[in-house]
Amino acid sequence: MNDYLRKYRNWMMLGVFIAATIIALIPLFGVLGYVLKNGLSALNLQFFINLPKAMGMPGGGMANAIVGTLIMVIIASLIGIPIGILAAIYLTEYDRHSWLSTAVRFATDVLTGIPSIIVGIVIYTALVLKMGNFSALAGGLSLAIIMIPLIIRSTEEMLKLVAHSIREAGYALGISKGKTILRIVLPTAAKGIITGAMLAVARVAGETAPLLFTALGNQYWARSLNEPIASLPVQIFQYATSPYKEWHQLAWAGSLVLISIVIILNLVARFAFRSRSI
Amino acid sequence: MSKKRKLKVSMGDQTLRLLTLLMAISVLVLMVWMGWQMFDAARPSIQKFGLGFIIGRVWDPVKEQFGALPFIYGTLVTSLLALLLAAPIGLGVAIFLNEMATSKFRVVVGFFVEMLAAIPSVVYGLWGIFVLAPWLRETVEPGLAKWLGFIPLFQGTPIGFGMLAGGLILAVMILPTIAAISREVMAAVPDMQREAALALGATKWEMIRVAVLPYAKSGIMGGIMLGLGRALGETMAVTMVIGNRPDILLSLFSPAYSMAAVIANEFTEATYDLYLSALVEIGLILFGITLLLNFFARILVWSVARGPKGGNLV
Numbered sequence: 399m400n401d402y403l404r405k406y407r408n409w410m411m412l413g414v415f416i417a418a419t420i421i422a423l424i425p426l427f428g429v430l431g432y433v434l435k436n437g438l439s440a441l442n443l444q445f446f447i448n449l450p451k452a453m454g455m456p457g458g459g460m461a462n463a464i465v466g467t468l469i470m471v472i473i474a475s476l477i478g479i480p481i482g483i484l485a486a487i488y489l490t491e492y493d494r495h496s497w498l499s500t501a502v503r504f505a506t507d508v509l510t511g512i513p514s515i516i517v518g519i520v521i522y523t524a525l526v527l528k529m530g531n532f533s534a535l536a537g538g539l540s541l542a543i544i545m546i547p548l549i550i551r552s553t554e555e556m557l558k559l560v561a562h563s564i565r566e567a568g569y570a571l572g573i574s575k576g577k578t579i580l581r582i583v584l585p586t587a588a589k590g591i592i593t594g595a596m597l598a599v600a601r602v603a604g605e606t607a608p609l610l611f612t613a614l615g616n617q618y619w620a621r622s623l624n625e626p627i628a629s630l631p632v633q634i635f636q637y638a639t640s641p642y643k644e645w646h647q648l649a650w651a652g653s654l655v656l657i658s659i660v661i662i663l664n665l666v667a668r669f670a671f672r673s674r675s676i
Numbered sequence: 677m678s679k680k681r682k683l684k685v686s687m688g689d690q691t692l693r694l695l696t697l698l699m700a701i702s703v704l705v706l707m708v709w710m711g712w713q714m715f716d717a718a719r720p721s722i723q724k725f726g727l728g729f730i731i732g733r734v735w736d737p738v739k740e741q742f743g744a745l746p747f748i749y750g751t752l753v754t755s756l757l758a759l760l761l762a763a764p765i766g767l768g769v770a771i772f773l774n775e776m777a778t779s780k781f782r783v784v785v786g787f788f789v790e791m792l793a794a795i796p797s798v799v800y801g802l803w804g805i806f807v808l809a810p811w812l813r814e815t816v817e818p819g820l821a822k823w824l825g826f827i828p829l830f831q832g833t834p835i836g837f838g839m840l841a842g843g844l845i846l847a848v849m850i851l852p853t854i855a856a857i858s859r860e861v862m863a864a865v866p867d868m869q870r871e872a873a874l875a876l877g878a879t880k881w882e883m884i885r886v887a888v889l890p891y892a893k894s895g896i897m898g899g900i901m902l903g904l905g906r907a908l909g910e911t912m913a914v915t916m917v918i919g920n921r922p923d924i925l926l927s928l929f930s931p932a933y934s935m936a937a938v939i940a941n942e943f944t945e946a947t948y949d950l951y952l953s954a955l956v957e958i959g960l961i962l963f964g965i966t967l968l969l970n971f972f973a974r975i976l977v978w979s980v981a982r983g984p985k986g987g988n989l990v
Contacts, residue, residue, distance in 0.1 A: 408879035412776060418768025419785060422855070425848040426792045429803045436806075481699050488696035502700045504974060505707045511902060511970035512710075512963065513909020515936050519959045520710045522943070523717040546703065576689035604796025607911040607936070611943045631798045635912060638802045646806070653799045660794050668787065 430657070437654025440647035445655075450617050450633070456644050460652050462619050463633040466534070469620075470613060470629060471603050473538025474545050479595050481542075482549025483584075489550070490557040491579050503554075509547040515607035517543045522611045534620060534627040537613025541602040548601060552594025556587040593667045600663035604656055606631035630656050711963065718957035720950055729957060735922045737942070742954040744961065746922040750839065750932035751962075754914060755907035757843030757928070758850055763900050765847075766854030770896075773855070774862045775884055786859075793852035801916030804845045809836035809917055812844075817929050832927035837919040840928040845913045850903035857902055857977060861895025862888055864981035891980070898976030905969040909962055911936035935962050 448459030485502065493499045521540045526532055560583050568578035584591070606629075609615075613627050615636065620627040630652055637649035715722075721729065725742060732743015769789060773782050813836030820830040865888050873887035889896075919931020920941060935958050946952035 404879055404882070408881040411881040411884075415768045415772040415776060418765045419772045422765050422769050422792070422851055423785070423788055426788055426795075428807070429795060429799065432803055432807050433799060481702065484696045484699035485703055488693075488700040492693055492696060499700070502703050505703050507974045508967060508970040509703065509707055511905045511973070512966055513911065513936060515909065515911045515939055516710065516714070516959055516963050516966075519717075519939065519943070519956055520713045523956065524713050543706065546706070550703065574686070574689050576692040579692065600794060604794075604798070606796070606798040607940060610940055614944070631796055631912075634798050634802060635916070638798070638805055639916060649802055653796075653802055656796055657799055660796065661791065664791065664794055 433650065433653045433657055436647070436650035440651040441654060445648070445651050449619070450628075450648075451644075453640075453642055453645075458644070458648060460628075460630065460633055460648065460655075462616065463628040463630045463652065464655065466613070466616070466620065466628040467603060467630040469534055469623070469627065470538040470541055470609070471599055473535065473623070474541035474602055475595070475599060477539065477542035478545030478598070479549055482546045482598075483553050483591065485546075486550045486553035486557060487579060487584075489554050491575075491583065506547045506550045510551070513607070514540075514544055514605055515610075518608035518611050521608070526612060529624075531624065532612060532614035532626040534613055534623045534625065537609045537627060537629065538623075540608035540612045541605060544602050544605060544608065545598045548598040549595060552597065553587075553591050556590030556594065557583065559590065560586050596663050596667035600660045600667070603663070604631055604660055606635055610635075711960075711967075714956055714960045714963055718953055718960045721953035721957040724950065725954075729954070730961070733924060735938075737946075737951050740950060742950075744935070744954075744958050746924050747933050747935040747938050747958060748961070749924050750842070750918060751908055751934040751936070753839050753928075753932070754842035754846055754918065754934060755904055757839065758846035758907045759900065759904055761843070761847035762851040762854055762903060766851045766899075766903070767858050767896065769851070769855040770858035770862060771884060771888075774859050775880070775888065789852050789855055792848065793856070797849065797910060797912040798916075800845055800849060800913040804841060804913055804917035808845060809841050812836045812841055816840075821929075828926045829928050832925075832929045834929055835919065835931060837917055838927075838929050838931045839918065842914045842918040842932070842934065843928070845917055846907045846910055849910055849913060850906045853906050854899050854903040857899025858892070858896045861892040861899065861977060861980040864895070865891045894976045895980030898973040898980075901969050901973035901976065905966045905973065908969070909936055909966050911940050915940050935959075 444457055445459040445461075446464065447461050448457065449462055450460065451458030485506075489499050489502060517540045521536050521543070525536045525539065529536070564582060564586060565578055568582045569575070573581070609629050609632050613629055613632065615632045616626045616628040634649045634652040634656065637645040637652070640646070721742065725732065729742060729744055730748065731745055732741070733745045734741045734743050735746060736742075769785075773786055773789075777785060813834050817830075817834030817836070817840065821832075821834065824830045869887040869891060870883055873883040878886065914934050915937035918934055918937055920933055920937060921931040922933045922938070923930065925932065939955050939959055939962075943952070943955055946955055
């Protein structure tokens with residue numbers, strides 16, 4: 399009798415967990431479905447080659463925003479990826495156990511949890527106010543700050559997977575420690591490091607909050623890196639909160655493009671570059 | 677090997693070591709610098725308003741009156757609502773993926789859950805404006821008012837845009853965080869624990885209850901705190917659905933404002949220094965709270981999985 403009760407409770411709880419999983423996935427398909435439905439009907443060639451049109455006019459595009467996002471993500475990667483990888487090398491290759499490494503690791507984890515809008519405030523007060531203008535550089539720098547802890551974490555995990563015997567083989571051949579790291583350890587972990595970098599790029603490509611008051615946004619092409627520049631997420635935000643139907647459609651189309659970029663990056667990173675056995 | 681060459685090699689080694697050390701330290705510097713930079717910019721507001729800033733209920737830039745309580749209230753209510761919804765569901769997902777799913781299911785469903793985290797905040801906001809808020813206004817809120825209207829939380833005009841919408845959208849956004857961390861710490865529970873429970877005749881649920889959950893408890897708490905931290909600072913989606921009105925109202929249907937949202941909306945419009953400084957101070961409070969939350973959450977998570985040591989050289 400008691401056994402029946404236990405079995406019944408077992409199946410009930412397992413059912414609850416399955417239900418929770420199904421509930422969790424409803425919003426995913428809800429969001430993807432609506433973005434696909436509304437985005438596809440608004441997406442056309444003009445979207446990719448035109449600049450935004452004046453308020454409420456049909457036929458505008460987001461060419462400048464797409465390029466702007468690309469430019470700022472490149473700036474962020476150029477700054478964030480090398481810093482992240484180098485810091486991760488220190489944490490795994492030179493100094494795994496000291497208080498300094500523990501502190502850096504801890505700060506890295508904590509930094510990933512800081513709201514991204516905080517980064518925007520800091521760059522605004524430190525850079526934009528001093529320089530006197532919003533710019534692609536300030537936007538890219540904010541994204542870089544968000545990238546660094548992500549890169550450190552993923553690179554560190556990958557470097558830790560490299561078997562120590564491979565390093566010892568290097569030393570045994572008389573290769574210096576630095577060369578062993580650069581020529582043997584890094585290439586061995588390259589796939590995983592690239593995966594982590596792609597995921598970090600996917601993450602910052604969709605960031606809006608830190609760009610609001612660093613890159614600001616621009617209805618036209620930015621002529622230099624020292625000018626306000628449009629970006630896909632900020633443009634989507636501005637269009638979504640505007641009262642014009644044409645702009646709402648552009649926001650859906652922009653979301654479709656943004657989500658496609660993010661999901662493709664995720665898929666490629668996870669499945670094309672994934673290698674469990676390094 | 678000539679002496680000259682040996683020297684050159686060790687120079688390169690030293691440079692690389694120094695460079696990596698510098699970059700590692702830069703992370704610490706970055707964190708301290710961010711805090712200092714904000715404190716510095718917030719100083720005029722801190723000096724002028726003192727503690728009154730946190731308990732002040734009036735936010736009126738025209739009259740130079742700045743009280744952050746409405747924003748703190750809106751942030752707390754939406755985040756706690758999100759936590760209430762997302763914590764049990766996220767934990768359920770983690771248990772399903774870790775203890776029940778076959779490996780194929782685990783990869784596919786795990787990927788879906790991660791996609792939930794990968795969707796940009798602004799896209800959630802867009803969906804919130806055009807899908808979630810109308811649905812709440814026309815279906816959910818009238819229904820809640822009808823059946824649970826005796827509770828003050830569910831009274832008032834259904835508007836759609838308000839704390840309920842903010843809480844719901846935050847729940848969706850923090851669910852992957854809670855699920856992922858819970859999964860990570862549950863995966864760190866030794867299989868021997870599970871086998872021991874099963875060998876004593878436990879059912880699967882009993883095994884989870886007596887062998888897995890107690891072991892992973894503090895890590896799961898940490899995951900929930902990380903989720904809370906994410907909810908407190910989440911900006912775009914909340915800004916787009918919360919209604920953006922600095923009032924303190926009990927009803928979840930009523931429009932409110934959050935700390936991150938007021939920064940996002942008013943920062944570029946702050947026309948004088950004190951205004952800007954007050955906004956930065958809100959940011960500083962947010963920074964402080966999330967920093968503390970993450971600090972303690974990481975200690976909890978580290979106590980179960982990953983650990984501060986960074987693994988041993990094998």
